[in-house]
Amino acid sequence: MRKLLSCGLTLALCGSLLTPAFAADQGLTRGELAQQLVELCGYTQELETYEAQPSVYTDVADDAACQGAANLLQDKGLMQGSGGGAFQPQRTATPLEAATALMRWAGLSDKQIGAWPNDYSALAHSLTLAGGDVLTESSLKEMAELAAQYRETIQAETPAPLFVNGEAQPIFPYDTIIREVVYVETPVDTDSDGKADLVKVLIQRPAATDEGMKAATIFEARPYSAGCTDAYDLDSWNAHIVDAQLTQAQQSTTTTKEDWDWTAAETEEAQLTRQTATGTGEAGDGGDVWTSTENVDSYDYWLVRGYAYVSCAGPGTLGSDGFETCASADETAAFAAVVQWLAGDESVKAYTDKTSGIEVKADWSNGNVAMSGQSYAGSTAFAVASTGVEGLKTIVPRAGIASWYDYYRSQGTAAGGLYYPGDDCNILADYCMSRQLEPADYSTIQLDYERYLSGMVEEQDALSGDYNFFWDERNYTNGAENLNCSALIIHGLNDFNVRPKQFNLMYDAFRSAGQEAKLVLHQGAHMTPDQIDGLDLNGILGRWYAHYLYGVDNGAEDEANVRIQSNTDLSWASYDSWGSDTTVRFDAGEGQAAFSSDLSATSFDTSLADVDEGWIEYCTDMAYAWENDVISGSTSASRVFTFDVEEDLHINGTPTVTIKASADQPTGILSAMLVDLAPEGGMKAVMLEQYSEAVATETLESGAVWQGGGLTAKDLQQFALTQTDHKIITRGWMDIQNRTSIYNVDTVTPGEFYTFQLELQPMDYTVEAGHQLALVLYSVDPEVTYWPETVTNFTVDCTGTYVTIPVME
Template identity: 35%
Template sequence: MKINQFAIVPTKHETIIEELKAIRFLSPRAAKVTDSVMLWRHFLLKFYIEHQGRTTRVEKVRGLMATPTQDAYEYTEKHRAVSKLAFYNVALQLLGFEVDEDFHLNTPLAAFHDLGLPIAEVGDELDVTDLIDAWYLLLNTRTKYGQSLIDYLASQGYYAQYFDDNVLPQPLFFNGKAQAVFDTSKLLHNVVYVESDLDTDQDGKRDLLKVEVIRPAETEDGLKVPVLYTASPYNQGTNDKAGERLTHNVDRPLTPKTVSTVTKEAVTTEFELPTPPAAREITGHTSTAEEKFVANSTYSLNDYFLARGFAVVYAAGIGTKNSDGVRTTGSEEETLSTTAVIEWLTGDRIAFTNHIDNIAIDAFWSNHSVAMTGRSYLGTLATAAATTGVKGLKTAIVEAGISNWYDYYRENGLVVAPNGFQGEDADVLAEETFSRQKEAGDYYHIKDFWEDHLEQITSGQDRQTGNYNQFWDHRNYLKNLKKVKADMLIVHGLNDDNVKPEHAFYLWNGLKDTKVTQKIILHQGRHIYINNFRSLDFNEMANLWLTNKLYDVANQANELIPDTLVQDNVSPETWVDQSDWGGDPEWHHTNLNDGTWEKQANEIASYRDRLPDDLFQQYSKDLNQWNHDMLVESSPLTQQRIRLMSTKITQPHFLDGQVSVDLTISSSENIGMISVALIDYGDAQRLTTSPTVLEPKAINVGFRNTVDDLKEFTLSDQTTPAKLITIGHMNLQNRTNNYQNDELTPDHFYQVNLKLQPTFYHMPAGHRIGLLIFGTDMNTTLRGNQEITYQVDLGKSQINIPLKRHQ
């Protein structure tokens, strides 16, 4: 077990005293104590929450062992000084670690070191100053169950015992982070309808957007708080069956494209908002929302902040249940419906209490500082909003967000799908999220318009050519990065085969030309949240970050949070502070038939794309089997691939950035696609890409608030021979770019440069690098099963690997 912490703020002793007084751990009487043993006893009794009564708390302290022969209370009765060993024996138990199971009472400091827990710089015996500093650090240390100790105490009611006394400041900050001093049982749940500048359903009225607000009760009495805003098109429900009916058939042939020379200017366009209808005439003002709601599906990170003096807002956007308009899958209209909510939160836009009465209501409780949160489509809209430079958006935590919709549904002139969603496209996603269908009366009036609009999306996305066009350019946020003013915290899985790593990579590197502060966390998972992991203090980092950005607390967030934090793929629970992702690597260029490869490759190698019909049907139904057979040496797919293996590498390396291949390749037909995968070959127990639940419902994000499972990436029980590192695809008619159709003459060799998905990969010594070259990717590309033979001139082909020396 390893616990990594990046959000502990180094604090001077004088400040520590003031902060311990603020959270009531150091009472005025205790602050005068000059005996370190008595002060330690005070802290231990205080730990067990005063409403239990002193006798109960004494017994709990007796349940802690300070030495192999004395419990903690007996120790404070018989010793005149607090030894470092006794303090840290007790500290481990307070953190949830068990004697003889997790550590031994003779070696607590070794356990702290092995676990990665911080140890105060104190002597073998602690005086009062040492004790205060060590206790403060302990409160900021992570427990065995994935929370800082002070957050654990808050979940047990430490702050709640003072709710009725009004003695705690609201908000309250401790070690630079907002504390759970707000009673979540009294949260207010209101609904308002923000008026946008859009009329996407063309009914002659501006689209109203349903917004759900959760805020502390104290905001009714004048407290102004910052806002965490999650734009979730799924928030009001989805039309899954309708989406399934619209899903496209991918078992169709690749067809030739008409050769064309297209300029970049021809496929790019600037968005112009149509003149909106007149704004609604306000008939009155109120500060009382008419409608309430019951929170169903929320994000536990947002819930965590509700107890800490933040409001949380959810909005599904245009075309969703109880809102006006239609879905557009990532277009500028969707972006503007997202930023309209921010403008209301910052006082620059009107909202109403309902659709009819035109009674205006302000976000009077907002301090006009907004952050956006969320994963996938939610993180995508956070990126989209940030690229407008909208006022008041101070930061976005973008988790697995799309930065360019073309790269989500297309790749180098090929129609592709996010892994696991073969046949999905922009129109399918629009249909699935058009939750206005869920209200029959509302849908009745807009059904014909929606069906026409959906046909326009289907036409614009162009599944025939797979090329970049103006439809996709309207959904490319990367071209507007210079407008970003919000500081960005990007989180992405290096094994995410839904929103692939390139979305984070291009966003990260594109932001380098701006003045914003940017951070990135790369984990070993797929398309997941990481705020409930044992090995990383993500909640605390997010707290440090958002307290700095939204409350303007000078807490060193920009300096303490690593610029690039990467989870290692070899050593479990290991997170490495890197300087960059893809910045100035050491390039290693290898010809595909030189001595690097274990077996001398033929100068001309070939493979065919067609499978026997029975095998094709088998793989179509069992993608896991296809993935396995594509990697292993003895396989029914030996004729459908070129498989090159390097000699064993002698030194470990980091692959840092975007691997590419330069291939000289031909197709037997006037059509063709190429897929290239980089593989780690070597028997090993590898980290799971889906997290393991360590303790169900172990994390309480506030006092009697929502709970979350404690998770972690763990080593698989099975030894596997290989792992996919990265992959890329291309239509051979898009050798120049993704919008121009090049000529493809049968059996003619062409030069192709193909960039694979960006990665950060620890390649262990003793393993081999494998390179697979093939055609159809059953997971993501069209599956025409066509009779095509490809040839690759290995002597005129090479792989380009960005390396960073092993750290």
């Protein structure tokens, strides 16, 4: 990252030229800098006129060698005095004074540069105009040569982004950004009214695009942006998990993934009524949409660097047509239509509003689009990429979902995000259906949408937890063969909302398609900070976007394939690939062990499920105690097997637990976790904050992350290491009736032993020497799974039970 450099300078934004007699070890004086700048900036022919004028400074005599140069540079706004009418010609000039004069000469205004001195210093360093510690004649000449190159771009008749060291520079003032709204016509009709759904699209672009510049676009498709309902605020939203009746298979099946291919059930595309274009015009300004929409300022960093930022919440959201269908193929097609419009596809139209037929062209776009976003917005990026739509050059998903089955399910059992047991597509769809926020509009479709949600509940089939057509439609890895763009995938290793398996699925899909894919794995949870100490994330993204959206040959594709932040000291390391092929195995030993699904044996009281408090708060109080119960093995709800770690054990990939066990019921949930047990005295680890799915962070330096373009600097952050005696590394869950696959079921005969293969979440984690690694076997996970009414008791054959862990050697 770029840290702001402190400058103990006065408001002297000056420069001067050196004479042949300057002292090299002391550097140029301000008077010498002024003389040299006149020559280097091509003002020599004008110098005589300014020499004939009286000196504008009280400490520069009319016959002084630098008098004309000081007058000239003051008149052109390149150098100023130091206050009180003085120029201080004998004071040693600083490299920043020279850089300031050269940036102004290149054509950058104070508005573009920002505030003195921090923004000036940061931009000078970004432009490689810092000039070293001492300003010399040779260093000044090198600075002037660079400034001359920048001047050609900055003052060109047709504006263009300025790239230095492979990254776009913040030369587009934020307060001149153009903001407008259009309505893109999609190929889908999610509300079945016979009309093509129009989606509201918000556009922000540099003012230079009105002067001929063609901008690349960063597009965020984020259903949350238009606002959300209170679906998750209702106390009853997940009451269905309490005393749930898991589906008991009546017979084993032999279905495969191909049997659940949703594309096989696709029908002919319906002929939809579309708007008739009545002419062309300009987009509207959107009115108050800019204050009522989330995330409109999330990409300001890129706006001032010459990128356009476009956002769309999609069908069913406030201002758009249709239904919110939660990750469906129709939602994906709608977002893909926005990409097509941005890429100049004449078959896709956009209009100034929903009724006039006045068409709007994206004539400011260079046709190259990136999709980026966090969580749902990271998911839509991968979804659209899986269609192979033209114009999408790269995606940068952060905590994105590749397969919604693996978000809401795990090996045949319902498994919501951490602290969201019972969550499902219908609830998220209801939450994002922000047309509900406009009662008059929603009343026209309310009954139809409620019927749609009821159908969604039936199709997602939570109580069986099996893979089916519904989930196959929302499995974007099915489109791996269509991928024709690159991906920079960012994910938190402590994210158990969108769990780590999702980045693994995405990464594998891009690699199998032969497309460029990079991983950045940090120690955070569901959210990624703007900048993390030790990783120049803005620099990585800057080179990535420049390469794939503007064609800059900067070697972005040759940078590290995988960057991972260590859990032990938060340092960063680079690797050629993800997931080690080397494994170690830890055996449970001999004899038998038993555990039960009965939560009443622990500190978790399911009777509190109807209290009038927010879900995360009351769940987490009990959850902390429950975690301690199962990890300690102090109750009948778990069995714990511990292994001494004599040398650092670096886990890298997907651990698998093989369990030979019987159950006394035909249904049941089987779960496992790996836990790092600290020696006496404890250890430091990145932990979730209390009552939160986020990890604790700390600010290392306020205002240390420069943005440029007149934007306020941000704080430099790092994840916090907290004292603890244990840390859950990873975990997994399965339905014992899905021991063969998620596509079909196998009946369970009570008392009969079976071998179960339970996949834990992929992980990079180092268990340090002297610690113990614990394998915890348990059943119901109150933080993630349903809470079945039927109590299932398990008996484990330890001789057939072990964990296989991929490790870095």
